[in-house]
Amino acid sequence: MTLLWLLACTAPKDKVANDPAKPAPVVSSDKYGATSDRDGFLSIPVTVDDGVGVFQVVVKPTGRGLVSTEYLYGPGETLVLDWEDWYDSSFSLTESFYAADIATTLNWPVRAEDGPLEPGEYTVVISTLDARGNYVGKSDVIVEVLTRAEPAPAAGTLRTVIAYANNVRDEPGVVEAVEGAVDYWVELYAAVGITLEPEYADIDVDEQLPDTYVGLDEVAAFHEAQDERTTLVVVGERIAEDRWLYGEAGGIPGPYTAGEASAVFVGWLANAGADAEFDDADVLLFGETLAHEVGHYLGLFHPVEDGWEYWDALDDTSDCSAMGRCESDLGANLMFPYPVCTGGSAATCLRQDELSGGQAGVVNRYVGVE
Amino acid sequence: MFVMTLVSVVSAGAYDVLKLRDGADCAALGTGPAVRDELITLAEGDVAPSYVPVRAAECLVEGFAADPVVVARAKAWVVEGRWAGLGILVAEEEARFSTEDAVAIARAAVAGSDPRVRERVVRRFLKSERGDVRSVVDESAGGR
Numbered sequence A: 001m002t003l004l005w006l007l008a009c010t011a012p013k014d015k016v017a018n019d020p021a022k023p024a025p026v027v028s029s030d031k032y033g034a035t036s037d038r039d040g041f042l043s044i045p046v047t048v049d050d051g052v053g054v055f056q057v058v059v060k061p062t063g064r065g066l067v068s069t070e071y072l073y074g075p076g077e078t079l080v081l082d083w084e085d086w087y088d089s090s091f092s093l094t095e096s097f098y099a100a101d102i103a104t105t106l107n108w109p110v111r112a113e114d115g116p117l118e119p120g121e122y123t124v125v126i127s128t129l130d131a132r133g134n135y136v137g138k139s140d141v142i143v144e145v146l147t148r149a150e151p152a153p154a155a156g157t158l159r160t161v162i163a164y165a166n167n168v169r170d171e172p173g174v175v176e177a178v179e180g181a182v183d184y185w186v187e188l189y190a191a192v193g194i195t196l197e198p199e200y201a202d203i204d205v206d207e208q209l210p211d212t213y214v215g216l217d218e219v220a221a222f223h224e225a226q227d228e229r230t231t232l233v234v235v236g237e238r239i240a241e242d243r244w245l246y247g248e249a250g251g252i253p254g255p256y257t258a259g260e261a262s263a264v265f266v267g268w269l270a271n272a273g274a275d276a277e278f279d280d281a282d283v284l285l286f287g288e289t290l291a292h293e294v295g296h297y298l299g300l301f302h303p304v305e306d307g308w309e310y311w312d313a314l315d316d317t318s319d320c321s322a323m324g325r326c327e328s329d330l331g332a333n334l335m336f337p338y339p340v341c342t343g344g345s346a347a348t349c350l351r352q353d354e355l356s357g358g359q360a361g362v363v364n365r366y367v368g369v370e
Numbered sequence B: 001m002f003v004m005t006l007v008s009v010v011s012a013g014a015y016d017v018l019k020l021r022d023g024a025d026c027a028a029l030g031t032g033p034a035v036r037d038e039l040i041t042l043a044e045g046d047v048a049p050s051y052v053p054v055r056a057a058e059c060l061v062e063g064f065a066a067d068p069v070v071v072a073r074a075k076a077w078v079v080e081g082r083w084a085g086l087g088i089l090v091a092e093e094e095a096r097f098s099t100e101d102a103v104a105i106a107r108a109a110v111a112g113s114d115p116r117v118r119e120r121v122v123r124r125f126l127k128s129e130r131g132d133v134r135s136v137v138d139e140s141a142g143g144r
């Protein structure tokens, strides 16, 4: 496949101008409609000017199909990223290679060794697919390209709205617990140089939340109504799907754009425990869950997956391969797949307040850490 | 590690599925009385992290709602303060129970002696799409 061939189908159409009435964002963006070629590929140009440190490309299908990211080319048509290197790998770099019906999100660079960006033209190649994963040509999509300057070290800010679903504010002790959990989350992110700026709001959705990957139209509308881009955490009572009960990120990474799944959903009930009351230890665990789930949204995988056969793509987190060793090496890591508890109360769970330098780099490279 | 000590007392398989922070798949636990009893032990025991008991109850409601043993536990959860979260869960998921069982659980909730638990659980039974269930709690809501 040549880049020339790829570029043949890049011409954006239906360009949507940024609203000039809004304040100039640190993140600049471009949004347009496009159509994949007859083979189901679309090349998306990303212009990297001097000073641009990271970009994020979000592509959403407009119909019922799926989208996935396949390749990234850098200036000079160099192949930077190939989905086939990662798709069956035991190491995870981004979920963007896996076909999704809501969006494919590539935030680049992910790791220090993936950067820095060079000024010039990058090209992200995505594919449009049917539900079985077959390529489908001439499929319409919405493309959003975001770019951000490289921040000074430890200077990034992450705006987050914590939005309560219907009736949640009326539950005794829940608002207090959420605010306590968020205070701890602020501390956890401060340790990796991110200033978390939380705001609280309400969102008119049923407190029985769906799976994040199903999404909610109200989530997209909520984002559209914001003056500035933000990450969104929706606090409901439960995630009322059979599989997901507790908290779940909307993608690794999640999009820094408006969309049905542009949120992290959490349920207060499971976090409060069997008695539906938050004690101090429950609040700390809840804070770690918020930080962990939004950590996924910012691009972090578990350093090791439960089962001990899959790892993140970072070289400063242990590639342990047995439970005891993994708990010893990584049990205090915020992104470990579960809290390591030594007794029957939340107070006996190890604090998971550590992130490696590599993990800190990943979250700071998320385009929404401005 | 200590976790292994804990799970050997409680139940290795189910605990290891339910402890994962991002969520759990009840289907991975299997079926049968041994799984049911293991889940009841996790739901009602002192187990950390705190979400494990709630998830265990969720899996019981999802997979064992027709089991009289689980229906009996559900009647206890909707009245006892230490299990109020499980009671809330049962009321939200009442549609998984047969009408006869859901009515019986709702009656237990209405008769509960802890007003705080009763209010939280009854309020949720009021959302039932089944008139038979709603009428049990309607009377309670109107009469108190």
Ligand SMILES: [Zn+2]
Residues within 6 Å of the ligand: A292, A296, A302, A335, A337, B021, B022
């Ligand atoms: Zn996770």
